[in-house]
Every structure is written in C-alpha cells, then in structure tokens.
C-alpha cells in the first residue's frame with residue numbers, strides 16, 4: 067500500500083517552508099504598520115456562510131465547495147475563501163460595537179479549499195493572506211487597501227505587476243447595468259457557453275468573468291458599467307482614481323472585470339503578473355474589493371467593508387519565475403566538532419549551553435571523523451566551529467575557528483560556560499575586518 071497526498075494538495079517541506087515563513091513574516095510586519103490585527107476563524111463553517119454570500123450561482127458554490135454532512139447532520143464546508151468567515155465572526159462577536167474603532171481592521175492567513183482541476187497555481191488546498199476593514203465608506207480607505215496590497219507584493223520581491231481596477235457601482239447602478247447587459251446579451255444567447263446561458267438568467271454580470279473564449283469575444287463588445295453609474299457611485303470611483311494618482315500608484319481600468327464572488331460593489335481590483343510561470347499570460351495574484359452589503363447579509367447591521375486576498379502559491383510561483391532571491395537566512399552560529407566518543411558528554415553540554423545562551427548550534431550524532439563534521443559545518447553555513455578532542459577535554463579547552471577567515475583561538479571551556487557573547491563577538495569581528 068502506497069500512501070499519497072490527496073489530489074490538488076502539496077507538502078510544504080523544509081527549505082520550501084522557509085519561503086512561506088518569509089512571505090508570512092513580511093505580511094505580518096507590513097500589516098502591523100497599517101495596524102491590522104490577526105483574526106483566526108475556523109477552517110470549516112456552516113455551508114450557508116458561503117452559499118449565501120458567495121452567490122448561489124458562483125463557480126465556488128456550484129462546483130468548487132468541499133462540503134459534507136458531519137455526524138450530527140450539519141451541512142459543513144471547508145472554507146473556499148477568507149472573507150465570509152471573517153464577516154461571520156465580525157457579526158457574531160459584535161465587533162461593530164461603539165467601543166471598537168472604525169475602521170475595524172483584521173488580517174488572516176491560512177489554507178482555503180476549492181474542488182478545482184489542479185494545474186500550475188491552481189490547487190484544491192491553497193493558501194491566502196488577506197485583510198478586511200469594516201465600518202468606513204470613504205474611498206480613501208479603498209485606496210489605502212490597494213496601496214497596502216501593492217506594497218505587500220513589492221516587499222515580497224515582485225517587480226512586474228499591474229494594478230487593475232473597476233467599479234461595480236451601488237445597487238442602483240447595478241440594476242441599470244444589469245438591464246443593459248441582458249439587453250445586449252440576449253441576441254447572443256445561443257452562442258454563449260452552457261454556463262453562461264444559465265448565468266444570463268441568474269446572474270448575467272458573471273458572464274463578464276467567463277473563462278470561455280467565445281463568451282469572452284461576445285463580452286468584449288458589451289456595454290460598460292461606467293456608463294451606468296449613479297452620480298454617487300461615479301464620485302466614489304473618481305475619488306479612487308484621483309487618490310491613486312496622488313499616491314503615484316499606476317493603475318489600469320478594466321470595465322469588464324467582475325470578481326468571482328457576488329458580494330462586491332463599488333471598487334474592485336486585481337493585482338496581476340505576466341510572469342512566465344503562467345505562460346506569459348496576465349495572472350491574478352491578489353484580488354479584492356468593497357462589499358458594502360455583506361455584513362448585513364450575514365445578519366449584522368448595515369456596515370461597509372473592503373478587503374483583499376493574496377494567493378500565496380501563485381505569489382511564490384511568480385517570484386520563482388522572476389528569479390527573485392528571497393533573503394532567507396539559514397546560517398548557523400556554531401558547529402561543535404567532537405573528536406572521539408569520550409567528548410560526547412561535553413559536546414552535548416556545550417551545544418545545549420550555547421543554545422540557551424541564544425546561539426544556533428549543532429553537533430554530530432553519528433560518531434563521524436572530524437573531516438566529516440567540518441563538511442557538515444560548511445554545509446550548514448556555520449560561522450564558527452568549536453573543536454574538542456580528548457587532549458583538550460583533559461585541560462578544559464576547545465579551539466574556536468572562524469570558518470570564513472580561518473582564524474583560530476583556544477578558549478577555556480569555563481569561559482564559554484561563563485558567558486559566550488564576548489568570545490563570539492571577538493571571533494566574528496575578525497571576519498568583518
């Protein structure tokens with residue numbers, strides 16, 4: 067019997083996980099500057115949390131849900147995205163109370179699940195880093211959130227990116243546009259894909275998002291939402307554009323862009339890369355927007371929200387394709403070379419003492435000859451080695467060697483146990499001179 071991981075999942079093994087930690091740490095540090103705090107919601111939720119919010123006709127709900135009935139006959143779903151769960155928690159914990167600052171700002175990171183056909187950058191378990199901000203309608207916040215997303219991707223090392231924006235307007239704009247769109251699409255009905263034929267009845271805006279080539283050709287000539295905005299919605303969008311320009315953040319407007327989820331309105335955006343990782347096609351690494359009705363939809367008061375999600379796998383693929391070297395430090399302060407079985411206890415004490423003193427330290431456990439141990443020290447990028455043999459053990463000394471300069475000094479073991487900082491500094495100093 068051979069065990070394999072489920073289709074569409076990956077093992078993030080040591081080496082690879084260092085990159086993840088780097089991305090996550092970069093995100094945490096950035097979010098802290100913008101004063102977003104972490105929120106951790108369950109990885110599974112009641113099915114309705116997503117079916118009500120993502121849209122009954124969205125791909126996510128109709129095709130991609132990992133849902134099941136638990137032993138208590140509850141309809142459960144592994145979360146396909148982060149926003150709905152965060153909104154559910156926001157409402158359930160009454161985080162909109164008068165004592166909570168507005169905007170209420172939170173970030174999350176973790177696995178998401180969608181039953182999709184796995185391919186490069188598309189998995190069944192994938193990961194998102196995302197933020198949500200509640201309680202502010204001001205388009206300034208839209209711009210700040212977009213700026214933060216761009217910053218995040220840039221700080222992770224991404225260079226070749228573009229910010230694409232659109233507006234879905236308010237309820238009135240959407241009703242008017244809906245009508246115009248159906249009027250345009252109706253004569254093309256027979257040419258549309260089966261999915262889109264169905265969408266024409268249930269949710270025609272989603273046809274704009276179709277991945278079918280023929281649909282896309284038809285949609286290219288469709289009327290633009292920008293011509294159907296109410297004055298208020300138009301002002302919101304104008305302000306977003308003005309403020310992005312003021313911050314010198316380049317952007318493109320893509321009037322056919324809708325999002326895969328139904329709950330958005332006003333500003334929506336994607337950050338795309340045309341990296342070779344996806345055959346030179348522009349691919350979305352980050353997506354987000356405003357969702358002013360969502361809190362209400364999940365039983366809360368009428369409170370606006372905005373957020374984005376970054377696909378971590380896609381980000382890493384793009385970084386790799388762009389040959390970005392992530393600054394991952396994996397060096398070792400000190401490797402202890404023990405010669406002969408007699409040194410075993412002392413090398414164990416040393417390696418433990420050094421770790422407790424705050425240094426990363428390693429030793430040999432296989433009884434190898436000094437040559438093999440030095441090889442390991444090199445492979446681990448050890449700055450220093452501390453060598454101890456039977457003779458040294460008897461006089462209570464060890465040889466401290468700087469692996470970069472070759473400088474070597476003899477130090478009493480008692481001094482090392484008494485405090486290693488000064489010895490370490492002196493040994494490293496010669497490296498910098």
Ligand code: ATP
Pocket residue numbers: 147180182187188189190191192193194325326327350351352353354375376377378379380
């Ligand atoms: P797509 O059109 O590529 O299916 P989407 O509209 O379904 O994307 P969102 O729901 O907006 O994607 O999710 C935000 C981001 O999460 C995407 O831009 C992408 O980077 C990432 N993402 C979405 N689905 C997957 C997946 N199955 N595997 C890996 N990453 C994903």
Ligand code: MG
Pocket residue numbers: 125326
């Ligand atoms: Mg999708």
